[in-house]
Structure formats: structure tokens, C-alpha cells
Amino acid sequence: MxxxxxxxxxxxxxxxxxxxxxxxxxxxxxxxxxxxxxxxxxxxxxxxxxxxxxxxxxxxxxxxxxxxxxxxxxxxxxxxxxxxxxxxxxxxxxxxxxxxxxxxxxxxxxxxxxxxxxxxxxxxxxxxxxxxxxxxxxxxxxxxxxxxxxxxxxxFNRGFLVLRPISWESPAQILEKIIAYEAVHAIDSWDDLRRRLQPEDRRCFAFFHPSLPDEPLIFVEVALTKGIPASIQGVLGKERSIVPVEDVDTAVFYSISNCQGGLAGVSFGNSLIKQVVQDLSRELEQLNTFVTLSPLPTFCTWATKEEIDLPESDEALEELAASYLLEAKRKDNIPFDPVARFHLYNGALVHDVHANADTSENGRKQSAGVMVNYLYDLKKISQNHEVFANQKEIVASKRVQALAKAGSGQVSSPPKTAPS
CATH class of the missing domain: 1.20.140.90 (Malonyl-CoA decarboxylase, oligemerization domain)
Known part of the structure; x- marks a missing residue:
């Protein structure tokens, strides 16, 4: 490749x-x-x-x-x-x-x-x-x-795009652009970038177009872990322990960044995730879980708009976040949250929510520190996509549904979920 x-x-x-x-x-x-x-x-x-x-x-x-x-x-x-x-x-x-x-x-x-x-x-x-x-x-x-x-x-249709792995050995001009274009968790130094690319339990992939050979269109950062992580601090912490590649069982998509503002509305993410899942499955046959660790970028905006005070306890905050994900809708009856729309349309399900999962300034400001796991169950991706695209129903785990039910008193519209 x-x-x-x-x-x-x-x-x-x-x-x-x-x-x-x-x-x-x-x-x-x-x-x-x-x-x-x-x-x-x-x-x-x-x-x-x-x-x-x-x-x-x-x-x-x-x-x-x-x-x-x-x-x-x-x-x-x-x-x-x-x-x-x-x-x-x-x-x-x-x-x-x-x-x-x-x-x-x-x-x-x-x-x-x-x-x-x-x-x-x-x-x-x-x-x-x-x-x-x-x-x-x-x-x-x-x-x-x-x-x-x-x-x-x-x-820029999929047939013209080239998927390239990005590593610490990639050309400096590409690495500089990965730092500049990172849109979810800012890369604050070359050492920070090294920690995301060099260890054996880290991967990064980007789509390129032949006419823009030095310009990534979109890239995804992946953490290979044992089990599903509950916080970005655990994924990106400076003192974290590197997981031997033979012990990993989970691929965590923790950051997806679109790089070209002029290509807004051109869909790359769906193809990128599917291709990366295929490539990682071939490379590491023991991987059995593909999941994201995603922000809720409009959670605090929504709460302010609805005049909802954010709870102080972690449990209540997770309940409100689950209600937000399953119940807060736009006028067209699809989720208010843009990241949720992206992953649900791609066939993922809402697997779990975590309080204090992103303690950065931006994480607190946008998501009240909450993050969510969207699970890509390879056997159910097509089914989940059809349910969401055609019926506008959100597929969620039983835990998330229970959390949403407990917090539903703060959200006006009833939930529309399909069992996982």
C-alpha cells in the first residue's frame, strides 16, 4: 500500500x-x-x-x-x-x-x-x-x-483514496500536519506525538488523494488495549503502561480528525473506519472488540439551551448524558449530538458512558468531562445502520438504556431505542 x-x-x-x-x-x-x-x-x-x-x-x-x-x-x-x-x-x-x-x-x-x-x-x-x-x-x-x-x-470518492499508515518514521511534513489538524485531543509537543505513534500498541491511519499527496484528508488515531478504556487520561497518559501487542484484544478509535475545511460534507469517516477495521483484523487476529472513546461536543450547549443544571455526582451525570444521547433530537428526529449521528449512521451502537473521562479544559467545557464508547459489532453493523437510517432508532446497550431511563425526567421527549 x-x-x-x-x-x-x-x-x-x-x-x-x-x-x-x-x-x-x-x-x-x-x-x-x-x-x-x-x-x-x-x-x-x-x-x-x-x-x-x-x-x-x-x-x-x-x-x-x-x-x-x-x-x-x-x-x-x-x-x-x-x-x-x-x-x-x-x-x-x-x-x-x-x-x-x-x-x-x-x-x-x-x-x-x-x-x-x-x-x-x-x-x-x-x-x-x-x-x-x-x-x-x-x-x-x-x-x-x-x-x-x-x-x-x-x-474524492472512495475509489480514488489511498489509505496510508502514519508512524513515527513518516515524513516530517506529514507529521507536522497531523499535529496541526488534530481536532479532538490537541497534540502539544513532538513528544506527545511520539507517544501516540511510536509504541507497539498505537496506530494511526489517514486517507490521501493522489492530487494532494502530502495533505491528509482525514485521519484516525487508534489505541490497542486490553479491555475497553473508560477515560482518555488512561489512553494518553504520559506514564501509562504499554500493552504488549500479543496481549491486546481491543482497538479503540479515540480521535478522528477531518483535515480539509473545504471538503466539509464529503464523507470519508465511514470508509476510513471500515478499512482500518479490516486492516487491523488481518494484522491482529486476536482483536475482538472495535470501539470508540468519543466526546459529546454539544452536551453542555444542549444542557444550557434546555436550562438543565449539570449534576455534581458522577452517577447522575452519566444518567443525564445517556438521556441526552438517546433522547435529545433535532427537528428531523435525529440525535442532537454530531458525533453520535456520525457513529450511529455508520452502524455503531451506544455502548457505555463515563464521567470524568476527559478532564482537559476543552473536555470539561464541551462535554462536562463525559465520554462515550460507540461499539462497532462487526456482525451487526449493517443491521444497526438500517435501523438508524430508516427508522431513526438508536441502538444502545442495556446499561445505557437503564441510565437513560433513570435520567429521562430531565429530557422532555421519550427515548426511541432499539435493543442491542
Whole structure:
């Protein structure tokens, strides 16, 4: 797998060097020129100048660029009506071709042409990150965002992704990005990173794309343990005892971090977990439990919103957390907690909750120190996924159900759970 990744990196990691005269036309005119260009060389030169021009623009210039894409490169409703009528009248090949062309916004083809420049994929991902930052003030730009997301879902589908193990021997530029992108439990030093990567009972895996060979898209950190841990302190403690690899029986996914803000909405986590489970199962046949140790990032926010005082006793706090996980829902009747939504949709079940499991400042602030184990029972993943996706029922262990029942008086809506 590593050799394949290196070969793909060599193949795709080429830098475009523009040697022509800089074109001073506005980005909108350059985009129009690119759409009318027929030659590969001239098209690549224009694409390069658009990308460079966008990258050097200030926020106001970027906003103008997106407004241009949103309005001037949108679908033409009148033309679409005409071709729909023609296709309805006669379902010929020509009419279908015209319908497909008219139904696609021009900005999608523009993005494809921009992407012909080596290195452009990463620039387009950054471009969407900027766009996402503008949507709150200009929600109408969501049309352009939907088009970029549509393209990225194709460009970054599982078939193009390469899974690489990350170890202490990985290139420094990759390790630096693991430190920078860690989103769950901050890595505060190189020694901290070494403790997460070097011991025999630790693993880390990341997805890469051939067009971004040095940029992880998402990575997961794994602790190999004997038994299911009840706190992150026990997993990441400086003085912890290393478990001999022949004694481990559990793989604990304790941190999953998305690395590219511009790829928000493109699903990687489900494929990543499934692939890592398969790889670890082949490497260590004695592994029989695959579980997470996850935060409840919106628990305290929810409690404040519901005007619920967090209990001081650990038992009561675990009861309230279990009620939150099983009963707190959005308007669409799926869990309020984003991490719960992710793992439940992937086919996990709520296995256990633990008070004082994350005593860090962030853990206290977001989750009141509570963490949860989501269990990936390999024999029931598909069944659990179907129950959650189709019936919006949460599969939970009997212990969690009992805790939730004890704490349900503080949560208004009744629980909807399926037995584990």
C-alpha cells in the first residue's frame, strides 16, 4: 500500500510553471475566456492565471468572484424550459444531450477546466473553504457551494483514496500536519506525538488523494488495549503502561480528525473506519472488540439551551448524558449530538458512558468531562445502520438504556431505542 501511495504521489504531484505574460483582465473575463478556450495549452494558461489571481485577491475580491459564478454562470431557466419541452416532445439523443448541457450550471464546467492545472485540486478545495465562510452573510451563494460539493463528491470518492499508515518514521511534513489538524485531543509537543505513534500498541491511519499527496484528508488515531478504556487520561497518559501487542484484544478509535475545511460534507469517516477495521483484523487476529472513546461536543450547549443544571455526582451525570444521547433530537428526529449521528449512521451502537473521562479544559467545557464508547459489532453493523437510517432508532446497550431511563425526567421527549 505504501509503495502504491508513493507511485501515485510521483505521478500526480507535478507543479505547473507558467512562463507566459501575466494577463491583467478581471477574473470574470478570464473565466469567460477559459470557457470559450478550445486549446489545452491556452486553457491551462488561463486556468493558472485565474487560480493565482483568486489566491492573491482580498476578501472583497473573492466575494465578487463568487457572486459572478453564482449569477453569470448559473443555469439559464428559459433555455432549460426550451430543451425540457423539446425532450418531452421527442426523446432523441440530440435532445437529451442538449438537456444535460442546459441542466448543468456553467460554473461546474469552469471548475473542471480550472482543475486541469496540476495542483489545482488543492486550490479549489481552499476556494470552497472561503466560500463556506461567506455563506452565513450571503446564503444565496449556496447554489455555487452545492456545485462544488457535487464535483468534490465525485473527485474524492472512495475509489480514488489511498489509505496510508502514519508512524513515527513518516515524513516530517506529514507529521507536522497531523499535529496541526488534530481536532479532538490537541497534540502539544513532538513528544506527545511520539507517544501516540511510536509504541507497539498505537496506530494511526489517514486517507490521501493522489492530487494532494502530502495533505491528509482525514485521519484516525487508534489505541490497542486490553479491555475497553473508560477515560482518555488512561489512553494518553504520559506514564501509562504499554500493552504488549500479543496481549491486546481491543482497538479503540479515540480521535478522528477531518483535515480539509473545504471538503466539509464529503464523507470519508465511514470508509476510513471500515478499512482500518479490516486492516487491523488481518494484522491482529486476536482483536475482538472495535470501539470508540468519543466526546459529546454539544452536551453542555444542549444542557444550557434546555436550562438543565449539570449534576455534581458522577452517577447522575452519566444518567443525564445517556438521556441526552438517546433522547435529545433535532427537528428531523435525529440525535442532537454530531458525533453520535456520525457513529450511529455508520452502524455503531451506544455502548457505555463515563464521567470524568476527559478532564482537559476543552473536555470539561464541551462535554462536562463525559465520554462515550460507540461499539462497532462487526456482525451487526449493517443491521444497526438500517435501523438508524430508516427508522431513526438508536441502538444502545442495556446499561445505557437503564441510565437513560433513570435520567429521562430531565429530557422532555421519550427515548426511541432499539435493543442491542
Amino acid at each position: 505504501s509503495l502504491l501511495a508513493d507511485l501515485l504521489s510521483t505521478l500526480f504531484d507535478r507543479r505547473y510553471v507558467f512562463m507566459g505574460k501575466q494577463d491583467e483582465r478581471p477574473l470574470s473575463e478570464l473565466c469567460t475566456a477559459l470557457m470559450s478556450s478550445q486549446g489545452d495549452i491556452s486553457g491551462a494558461a488561463i486556468a493558472h492565471q485565474i487560480l493565482d489571481g483568486y489566491a492573491t485577491s482580498d476578501l472583497a475580491g473573492k466575494r465578487v468572484f463568487f457572486e459572478f459564478l453564482n449569477s453569470e454562470m448559473d443555469i439559464d431557466p428559459s433555455e432549460l424550459e426550451r430543451v425540457v419541452a423539446a425532450y418531452k416532445s421527442e426523446k432523441s439523443e440530440e435532445n437529451y444531450r442538449e438537456l444535460v448541457i442546459a441542466a448543468e450550471p456553467k460554473r461546474q464546467e469552469l471548475a473542471r477546466r480550472l482543475n486541469q492545472v496540476p495542483g489545482a485540486t488543492h486550490q479549489l478545495v481552499h476556494m470552497r473553504k472561503d466560500l463556506l465562510g461567506l455563506l452565513k452573510e450571503q446564503p444565496d451563494l449556496a447554489r455555487t457551494d452545492l456545485d462544488l460539493l457535487h464535483l468534490f463528491n465525485s473527485w
